[in-house]
Amino acid sequence: MHRGFHYAKRALIISVLAGLTACATGPGKAPERAAVQPVHSPEQAREWAIKGVNAHENGDIPGAIKAWQTSVALDPSDATTVNNLALLLKQQNRFRDAANLLEQGVEAAPEVAQLHYNLAVISELYLLDLDKALVHYQRYRALTGEEDKLVAGWIADLERRLQ
Numbered sequence: 001m002h003r004g005f006h007y008a009k010r011a012l013i014i015s016v017l018a019g020l021t022a023c024a025t026g027p028g029k030a031p032e033r034a035a036v037q038p039v040h041s042p043e044q045a046r047e048w049a050i051k052g053v054n055a056h057e058n059g060d061i062p063g064a065i066k067a068w069q070t071s072v073a074l075d076p077s078d079a080t081t082v083n084n085l086a087l088l089l090k091q092q093n094r095f096r097d098a099a100n101l102l103e104q105g106v107e108a109a110p111e112v113a114q115l116h117y118n119l120a121v122i123s124e125l126y127l128l129d130l131d132k133a134l135v136h137y138q139r140y141r142a143l144t145g146e147e148d149k150l151v152a153g154w155i156a157d158l159e160r161r162l163q
């Protein structure tokens with residue numbers, strides 16, 4: 001099987017599984033926000049991303065986080081790795097770190113709808129930043145071009161709550 005296809009399939013599975021995992025609420029660590037760096041090496045970033053997938057599959061959460069952080073530092077425009085890392089940070093109750101990472105991802109890849117969606121969910125449910133959540137749900141809806149009734153309901157609810 002082609003290595004790139006295998007990696008993409010594994011990354012998609014991890015993204016879906018991480019997104020479906022229920023997370024407990026609680027205080028997160030202090031935010032760690034680094035400036036978005038230019039792409040240094042997409043090839044090295046892919047290698048680190050694969051190491052992160054392998055670590056995650058083997059249950060090595062700290063190893064996955066470290067590998068994906070290295071990958072994102074080498075290529076902040078890799079939305080799949082940004083998303084995987086953010087969802088893993090969310091699982092670790094590091095909500096502020098996850099939101100900061102997703103904001104960096106949105107800066108580097110503003111047309112990736114899933115980054116906006118996950119940033120909206122974390123902002124609303126875990127950080128209670130309703131203004132930010134509304135902006136990113138709306139951007140998600142605009143990017144997907146779909147009339148997702150669930151998201152439309154969340155947008156309407158947020159608009160009511162913010163009045």
